[in-house]
Amino acid sequence: xxxxxxxxHQLMKSIAxxxxxxxxxxxxxxxxxxxxxxxxxxxxxxxxALIIGKKxxxxxxxxANKLIQHIKTYDDVAAVEVVAxxxxxxxxxxxxxxxxxxxxxxxxxxxxxxxxGQGQHINVEYVSANPTGPLHLAHARGAVVGDAxxxxxxxxxxxxxxxxYINDAGAQVDVLANSSxxxxxxxxxxxxxxxxxxxxPGEYLKDVGAAxxxxxxxxxxxxxxxxxxxxFRQYAxxxxxxxxKTDLLELGIKHDLFSSExxxxxxxxxxxxxxxxxxxxxxxxxILEAPKGTKAPEDWEPRPQMxxxxxxxxxxxxxxxxxxxxxxxxxxxxxxxxxxxxxxxDKVLINVWGADHAGYVKRLQAAVAAITANQARFEARIxxxxxxxxxxxxxxxxxRAGTFVTLREVMDEVGRDVVRFIMLTRKNDAPxxxxxxxxxDQSRDNPVYYVQYAHARTCSVWRRxxxxxxxxxxxxxxxxxxxxxRLTDEAEMTLIKMLGTxxxxxxxxxQAQEPHRIAxxxxxxxxxxxxxxxKGKGKDESNLxxxxxEQTDVTLARxxxxxxxxxxxxxxxxxxxxxxxxxxxxxxxxxxx
RNA sequence: GUGCCCGUAGCUCAGCUGGACAGAGCAGCAGCCUUCUAAGCUGCUGGUCGGGGGUUCGAAUCCCUCCGGGCACGCCA
Numbered sequence: 162x163x164x165x166x167x168x169x170h171q172l173m174k175s176i177a178x179x180x181x182x183x184x185x186x187x188x189x190x191x192x193x194x195x196x197x198x199x200x201x202x203x204x205x206x207x208x209x210a211l212i213i214g215k216k217x218x219x220x221x222x223x224x225a226n227k228l229i230q231h232i233k234t235y236d237d238v239a240a241v242e243v244v245a246x247x248x249x250x251x252x253x254x255x256x257x258x259x260x261x262x263x264x265x266x267x268x269x270x271x272x273x274x275x276x277x278g279q280g281q282h283i284n285v286e287y288v289s290a291n292p293t294g295p296l297h298l299a300h301a302r303g304a305v306v307g308d309a310x311x312x313x314x315x316x317x318x319x320x321x322x323x324x325x326y327i328n329d330a331g332a333q334v335d336v337l338a339n340s341s342x343x344x345x346x347x348x349x350x351x352x353x354x355x356x357x358x359x360x361x362p363g364e365y366l367k368d369v370g371a372a373x374x375x376x377x378x379x380x381x382x383x384x385x386x387x388x389x390x391x392x393f394r395q396y397a398x399x400x401x402x403x404x405x406k407t408d409l410l411e412l413g414i415k416h417d418l419f420s421s422e423x424x425x426x427x428x429x430x431x432x433x434x435x436x437x438x439x440x441x442x443x444x445x446x447x448i449l450e451a452p453k454g455t456k457a458p459e460d461w462e463p464r465p466q467m468x469x470x471x472x473x474x475x476x477x478x479x480x481x482x483x484x485x486x487x488x489x490x491x492x493x494x495x496x497x498x499x500x501x502x503x504x505x506x507d508k509v510l511i512n513v514w515g516a517d518h519a520g521y522v523k524r525l526q527a528a529v530a531a532i533t534a535n536q537a538r539f540e541a542r543i544x545x546x547x548x549x550x551x552x553x554x555x556x557x558x559x560x561r562a563g564t565f566v567t568l569r570e571v572m573d574e575v576g577r578d579v580v581r582f583i584m585l586t587r588k589n590d591a592p593x594x595x596x597x598x599x600x601x602d603q604s605r606d607n608p609v610y611y612v613q614y615a616h617a618r619t620c621s622v623w624r625r626x627x628x629x630x631x632x633x634x635x636x637x638x639x640x641x642x643x644x645x646x647r648l649t650d651e652a653e654m655t656l657i658k659m660l661g662t663x664x665x666x667x668x669x670x671x672q673a674q675e676p677h678r679i680a681x682x683x684x685x686x687x688x689x690x691x692x693x694x695x696k697g698k699g700k701d702e703s704n705l706x707x708x709x710x711e712q713t714d715v716t717l718a719r720x721x722x723x724x725x726x727x728x729x730x731x732x733x734x735x736x737x738x739x740x741x742x743x744x745x746x747x748x749x750x751x752x753x754x
Numbered sequence: 755g756u757g758c759c760c761g762u763a764g765c766u767c768a769g770c771u772g773g774a775c776a777g778a779g780c781a782g783c784a785g786c787c788u789u790c791u792a793a794g795c796u797g798c799u800g801g802u803c804g805g806g807g808g809u810u811c812g813a814a815u816c817c818c819u820c821c822g823g824g825c826a827c828g829c830c831a
Contacts, residue, residue, distance in 0.1 A: 195770075198777080208773065211811080221811080246811055248774065291831060328831055422831090452827055453755045461828075477757065484829040491831050519758050520826045545759070546824075587767075590759055592824075594766075603793040606766085606779050614793055625790045669770050681768065684778085695795040698787070707790060723790095745793065 162264040163664035164237060164257060165205065169194045172209060175231035183216055196662055203240075203250035204258070204658060210247040221247025255654060259645035261661040265725040266640050273667045273732055278319030284507035285311045288409065288416075289326040292401040293337045294363055296408045296568040298595060299515060302544045305584035305738065307513035308414045309676035310542065312736045317671035322507060325416040326498060329398045330423040331491065336361060337401070338393035342381070344370025345393070349379055365404070369397050408568055412577055413738045422494055425501065431489050434497035434532060435482060443470045443531055447479065469496070474527030492521075496528040503529070503537040511674070513542045513589075542674060544589045550596040575601050578739045582609040585680045585737050608684050612730065613742050615687035618694055619727035620743040622707050622720070630710055640721045647718035650705060652696050656689045657722065660729050667736075676736065683733040690726050 172194065177184040192209045210228055214221035225243040232241045232249060237257040242250055265272045287307020290300045311323045328334075340361040347353045348371040356362040373381070373396055381389040402419075409415070425431060438444050447468045451461040468479040469492075482493040502510050510529060514522075522541040529539035549556040549566055556566060572580055579600050586608055587593045603610050626635060648657065663682070670678040697705040707719045727741075734741050 191772085193770095193773095197774080198769090199774080202774070206774090211773080215811085244774075246774085250774095289831095293831095331831060333831060449828060464829085466829080478828095481828060486829075488829095490829070495831095516759075516825050518826085518831090522758080543759075543825095591767085592760080604780095605794080607793085608779090610793055611779095614791085618791070618794090622790055629790085666770080673771065675770095677768095678770075681778090684768095688778090691794055692796095694790075695786085695792085697790070698792090698795085745791065 162261060164253060164261065164661055165194050165196070165665050167237065168205060168207075168235065168251075171235050172207060172228075172232070175228060176209065176213065179227055179231070180213060180217060183213055186216075188216070189213075196658070196665075197250065200655075202244070202248070203242075203252045205253060206248050206250045208248060210243070210249060214247060225249055255649075256646060258654065258657050258661060259648060261657060262643075262645055262648075262721050262725050263641055265660060265728055266721060269728055270732060270735065272728055273663045274316055274318070275664060275668050275671070276318040277668055277671065278314060278317045280318065280320050281509065282322070282507045283314055283319045283509040283511060284322045284324055284502045285314070285511045285513065286324045286326055286502075287311075287513035288405075288414070289328070290405060291328050291333055292398045292405065293333055293361060294401065295365055295404055298547050298549055298566060298568055298571055299544075301412065301568045301571070301580055302547050302584050302589075302593065303513045303515060304409065304412060304414055305581050306542065306544055306589050306676060309581075309585055309679070309737050310511070310513070310674055312738065313667070313671050313676050313679065314674075316667055316732075316736060319671075322418060322502075322505075323416045324418045324420060324502070327398070327402060327419055327421045327423075328491075329421055330426055330494070331488075334394050334398060335390065337366075337397045338390050339386075341366050341369045341373070341393045341397040342386075342389060345373050345381065346370070348374040349382065351382075366397070369400050372396070372400065408572075411572060412568070412580065420498065420501070422498065425497055426489065426494060430501055431494050431497040434500045435493060437500070437532055438469060438496070438528075441531065443473065444468070444482070445470065445479075449478065449481065469493075469524075469528065469531075471524045471527035471531075474530045476523045476527045480524050492524060492528075495525060496532060499525060499529050499537075499539060500532050503533045508537050509540065510537060511540045511542060513544065516543055516545045519543050540674075542589050545592040547584075548592065548594045550594055550598075552598045553596065556597070571595075571597070578613075579609050581738050582612075582680065585677045588675060588677050608680060609739075610745075611691075612680075612683045612687045612734070614745055615690045616727060616730045616734075616741045617743060617745045618690070619723050619730070622723050626708055626716075626720070630708055633708075633710065633713055633716060635713065635717055635720060637724070639717060640724055643717045643721040644714050645718055645721065647715045648722060650693075650696075652689070652693045652705070653719075653722060656686075656693055656726065659686055659689050660725055663729050663732065679733045679736050683730055683737075686726065686729055686733075 173184070176189070183189070189212065191212045192207065194205060194207045197203060197206045210221045210225035214224045222243060222245070225247045228249060229241055229243055232238055232251065237253045238251050239254045240252040244250055285307055288300060288304045290296055308323070311321050315321045336359065343353050343356065343360060344366045347367070373393065381392070435444065445468055446465050448463045448465050449468070451463070464485065467482045469482055471480050472478060480492050481490055484490055499510055526539045529537055574597060583595060583600050584593070599607065600609065605611050626633065648654070666678060666682045670676060693705070697707060707716065707723055709715050731741050
């Protein structure tokens with residue numbers, strides 16, 4: 162039950178009755194039913210009269226005055242008024258709001274499930290980090306955002322595939338193979354000296370070298386690269402992916418599908434896709450101009466090459482498909498890859514990318530539009546940089562010096578739930594500061610603990626009940642039968658109304674593809690719960706305590722509210738991939754100032 | 755030079771895809787625990803929403819332009 166949705170449907174019926182022509186023409190998408198920011202405007206308001214007035218060229222007030230006659234008769238509506246310039250503000254019966262609690266308790270973790278997705282197939286591709294090294298913090302942002310987005314879309318009724326694209330072809334993998342070979346020699350006692358430039362210096366490759374040395378012994382020493390490169394390439398990629406998957410699992414992330422770029426190429430997927438475009442007449446041989454600007458490459462040499470006509474689909478310039486050595490560009494293989502998703506049945510292809518890939522969005526949108534004849538849509542969610550700080554000071558990271566911080570290190574220090582939650586406290590296209598000191602701070606300005614604390618408090622009330630008031634004989638199964646009309650305090654009603662907007666939050670966050678909204682919503686729920694909790698603690702309002710030993714019915718109703726808060730927080734945290742805690746644990750070491 | 759993102763209170767950021775006098779947290783000041791974890795709550799102070807135009811009944815939100823910051827710009831992925 163979603164009171165906003167119920168109201169919306171009734172409203173649409175009324176509009177269809179009064180102004181059939183306006184209704185049938187469709188295009189009433191701008192009509193909104195929302196919770197006003199200020200409660201003095203009621204529980205629920207709509208701009209319907211303003212939209213219809215514009216459409217039919219009638220004064221909005223006049224439209225509103227007609228609509229109000231219908232709205233008055235809606236079951237849940239207690240009062241409705243027209244306010245300039247034509248808003249309709251409604252107050253709903255308190256009992257209608259209270260019934261939401263019954264619904265929440267009955268629905269439990271399904272509360273807020275929506276059907277707006279209508280089972281549409283959406284593919285969410287995220288992480289897709291190169292298998293050349295361990296994950297670091299920037300990857301984690303994409304990982305968490307992608308994973309939460311997938312969960313959110315699932316809750317909103319989409320059919321979601323979570324996918325990881327393994328870039329296991331191309332020059333970087335050869336670098337990986339060469340670098341691993343160095344470590345292999347090292348493992349067998351060869352003095353390799355300093356790692357030369359052009360090789361990956363990371364210590365993590367020692368494991369790869371050692372593993373191959375253990376497996377194959379001295380077999381590859383003094384052999385020609387063309388013999389050992391394929392072996393090292395394959396083995397190193399496999400080990401790196403194992404490493405990455407382990408980290409992802411520790412972050413609580415499990416993809417449905419890992420797709421290999423190499424396999425795509427080997428099975429002719431790229432040739433097929435390019436042939437497809439060729440048939441459409443979108444491939445030609447041409448010469449690109451050097452990019453204008455101060456930093457034009459000095460070794461630029463104009464040469465004829467195979468190009469895709471992406472400018473016909475909104476891109477700024479046509480894009481090359483083959484490198485000078487004849488192999489495919491990344492763009493070419495990615496066209497084929499996106500096309501393969503489409504052929505598997507996905508119509509919306511969401512890609513969670515880092516900011517450094519932002520420049521590639523247009524060309525892939527163009528390519529997907531072309532190759533699927535507009536049957537599928539390519540979308541990118543761009544994650545901006547993550548700045549790692551400690552005590553407000555940037556943590557120095559340098560790949561060259563090998564001092565970049567891995568995701569594993571961060572997780573070991575602050576824990577999985579903190580990483581996940583913090584990554585969702587900013588919208589994805591804004592830069593994010595990740596301060597190792599602040600994120601484990603235990604105070605209100607750390608949303609992780611603030612929300613967790615609220616949840617823990619909902620649990621502690623139960624513990625308290627079982628331990629100190631066994632004579633009340635209240636069982637969780639009794640909650641749906643609670644007399645919800647015993648909840649009358651303003652703080653209680655405010656909280657109930659907030660819980661009632663959860664389905665709306667899920668839908669709007671899913672439509673906007675913005676999982677961070679869940680985090681902000683939970684923060685608000687937590688706040689309202691803390692308010693109520695504190696109110697019951699004070700001397701003046703001690704009648705607002707959740708547990709009132711001499712009034713079982715009041716206690717039961719309040720516990721129903723507390724329980725509902727717990728459900729909603731758990732629903733939200735589930736989307737975020739954060740484990741709700743039932744009890745807060747005091748840190749032994751306090752954080753310094 | 756071009757494209758994308760950002761610019762909201764002293765600081766860090768929300769603002770529900772055009773709505774009703776711009777919201778939180780932190781910092782500052784003043785308060786609240788004999789009973790459900792004070793990791794909490796309450797009040798006060800604080801903003802020409804970067805500047806300027808435009809569209810609209812209505813703009814932080816959409817369009818144009820300028821300023822300031824970030825990212826990226828054949829044959830890397």
